[in-house]
Amino acid sequence: MFLGLDTSNYTTSAAVVCGEEILRDERIPLYVPEGRAGLRQSDALFQHWRNLPQLLSEPMRTYGSSLQGICVSAVPRPAEASYMPVFGAGVSAARMLADALAIPLFETSHQEGHIKAAARGTDIDLSQPLLAAHLSGGTTEFLYIDGESYEIAGGTRDISYGQLLDRTGLLLGMDFPAGRALDELAESGSESDSLKAIGPVSVSGAWLNLSGIETQLKRHADRESVQALACTLFARIAESLISALAHLKQERGTDQVLITGGVAASRTLRTLCRGQGYAFGAPSLCSDNAVGVALLKGRPLWQSNR
Numbered sequence: 001m002f003l004g005l006d007t008s009n010y011t012t013s014a015a016v017v018c019g020e021e022i023l024r025d026e027r028i029p030l031y032v033p034e035g036r037a038g039l040r041q042s043d044a045l046f047q048h049w050r051n052l053p054q055l056l057s058e059p060m061r062t063y064g065s066s067l068q069g070i071c072v073s074a075v076p077r078p079a080e081a082s083y084m085p086v087f088g089a090g091v092s093a094a095r096m097l098a099d100a101l102a103i104p105l106f107e108t109s110h111q112e113g114h115i116k117a118a119a120r121g122t123d124i125d126l127s128q129p130l131l132a133a134h135l136s137g138g139t140t141e142f143l144y145i146d147g148e149s150y151e152i153a154g155g156t157r158d159i160s161y162g163q164l165l166d167r168t169g170l171l172l173g174m175d176f177p178a179g180r181a182l183d184e185l186a187e188s189g190s191e192s193d194s195l196k197a198i199g200p201v202s203v204s205g206a207w208l209n210l211s212g213i214e215t216q217l218k219r220h221a222d223r224e225s226v227q228a229l230a231c232t233l234f235a236r237i238a239e240s241l242i243s244a245l246a247h248l249k250q251e252r253g254t255d256q257v258l259i260t261g262g263v264a265a266s267r268t269l270r271t272l273c274r275g276q277g278y279a280f281g282a283p284s285l286c287s288d289n290a291v292g293v294a295l296l297k298g299r300p301l302w303q304s305n306r
Contacts, residue, residue, distance in 0.1 A: 001063060003097070004294025005072040007090035008110055009044055009138060010177070012051035013290035016063050017297075020120070024059045025284075025291055032176050037166060038137075041085045048089035056093070070098045071293050074107035076139075078150045082109065108296055110288075115145070117292030118260035118281025129254045131245060133278075136261035136288075137162035137177060142206050142244055144252050153252065154206025154244050161237055161263045164210050168217055168233055172226050179263060182230045186268040189227025191235060195220060198232055201240035206248045208240050230268075237263075238272035245276070262287045 001023070006013040010032070016024040028051040030044055039047075072094035075082040087110065098105035115132050124130060131153070132143045140161045142154035159167070162179065169178020198216045202209040213236050217229060245257055257278045263269065265283040273280075285291055 001066045001068055002294045002297050003059065003063070003067050003070045003094075004113070004290035004292070004296075005070070005090040005094050006110060006113055006288065006290040006293050007045075007048040007052075007086050007088075008073075008288040009039065009084075009086055011288040012048050012055055012089075013288060014052075014055050014059055015290040015294040016059050016067075017291065017294040020295065022291055023063065025289060026055050026059060027289060028055055034175065035170075037170055037176055044086045045089055048086060052089065052093050056097075060097070064101065067101060067103055069104040069106060069297070070094045070101075071106045071108060071296055073110040073113050073290075073293050075109050077111045078109045106296075108293055110293075111139075111141075111143075111150075112296065113290065113292035114260045114286075114288075115143075115258065115292065116295050117285040117289055118258055118264070119279075120285060120291070120295065121282055122258065122279040124256055124258050124279045128256060129252070130256035130258060131248050131252065131254060132258045132260065133241065133245065133264070134261045135161050135241075135259065135263035137166065137179075137263075139261060140208065140210075140263075142248055144248070153248055154208075156208045156210055158209055158211045159214070161210070161241075162261075164214055164237070165233065165263065167214060168229070171218065171221055172229065177262075179266065182233065183266045183268050185227045186230035186234045189225065189231050191231040192224055192228040195224060195228055195232040198236070201236050203240050203243045206244040206251075208244060210240075234266065234268045234272060238269055241269075242273060242276055245278070260286050 001018045004015040010030050012028045014026045030047045072090045129146045134141045140156040144151045144153040165179040174181045259280045265286040
C-alpha cells in the first residue's frame with residue numbers, strides 16, 4: 001500500500017493505492033482570486049501548506065499503519081534542471097511522514113505521475129515506446145517515451161493550450177481556470193461562417209505557435225457569440241494537435257499515443273479527435289492528481305531518499 005502526494009500549481013493532491021486499486025483520491029483546488037490569471041509560486045506554496053493537514057487527516061488515520069512507502073512528485077518533469085517551488089510542500093510533508101513511519105520515501109516528477117494515471121484503464125503499454133501529449137494549464141509537450149527515457153519531441157514554442165483557453169475565457173468574462181466553461185459552451189454551439197475564416201494554428205513539424213490564434217480570436221470577441229468562439233478555439237486546438245502527432249507518429253514509428261493533462265479532460269477535444277486512435281486518460285485522472293504518483297510505487301527510475 002502506497003501514499004502518493006502531489007502539490008502542483010493549482011491543486012493539492014493525495015492518493016492511497018493498493019496494487020492497482022485506488023483506495024483514496026483526495027484533492028483540494030487552490031483558490032485563485034477573481035480576475036486573476038493564476039497564482040504566484042509563493043501564494044500557491046502557502047495554500048499547499050494550509051491544505052495538507054486537512055487532506056492527509058483521513059487517509060493517514062485509515063491507512064497510515066499499513067503503508068509500505070510514500071511517493072511524491074518533487075519536480076515538474078523528469079529532467080535534471082526541472083524545478084518549481086510549489087513541489088517543495090509535498091516533498092517536505094512526505095519526508096516528515098516517511099521518517100515518522102520509518103518507511104521508504106521515493107521521488108518522481110509531476111509529469112510521470114500524469115502519464116501513469118492517464119494510462120490506467122487504457123490499452124497503452126508503458127513498457128513499449130509511445131508518444132504522450134501532456135496538455136495542461138502551463139504545459140503543452142509532446143513526449144517520446146522509451147522505457148525510462150523521456151524526450152520532448154514537440155510542443156508549443158510560446159503559450160500552452162491551457163493558457164490559450166484561460167486567456168480567451170478571461171477575455172470573455174469567465175472565471176479562472178476557464179477550460180471547463182469553454183468546453184461546455186463549445187458542446188452547445190457551432191462555428192460561425194466568419195470564424196471559419198480564422199486561420200489554423202502555426203505548426204512546424206511537431207512544434208506549435210499559439211499566440212497567433214489568440215490574436216485572431218481577440219479581434220472577433222466583441223462581435224461573435226461565446227459559443228461560436230469556443231467552438232472555433234477547440235477546433236483549432238484539435239487540428240494542431242492532430243497535425244503535430246501525425247508528424248511524430250511517422251517520425252518515431254509508433255502508433256501508441258496517450259493524451260493527458262487537464263485540457264485532455266475536454267469532451268469537445270475528445271470528440272474532435274475521434275478516429276485518430278489516441279488513448280485519452282479517464283477525465284478524472286487527466287487533471288492534477290496524486291493517483292499516478294502513488295501507482296508508480298517507487299519504481300527504480302525514482303531516486304530513493306532513504
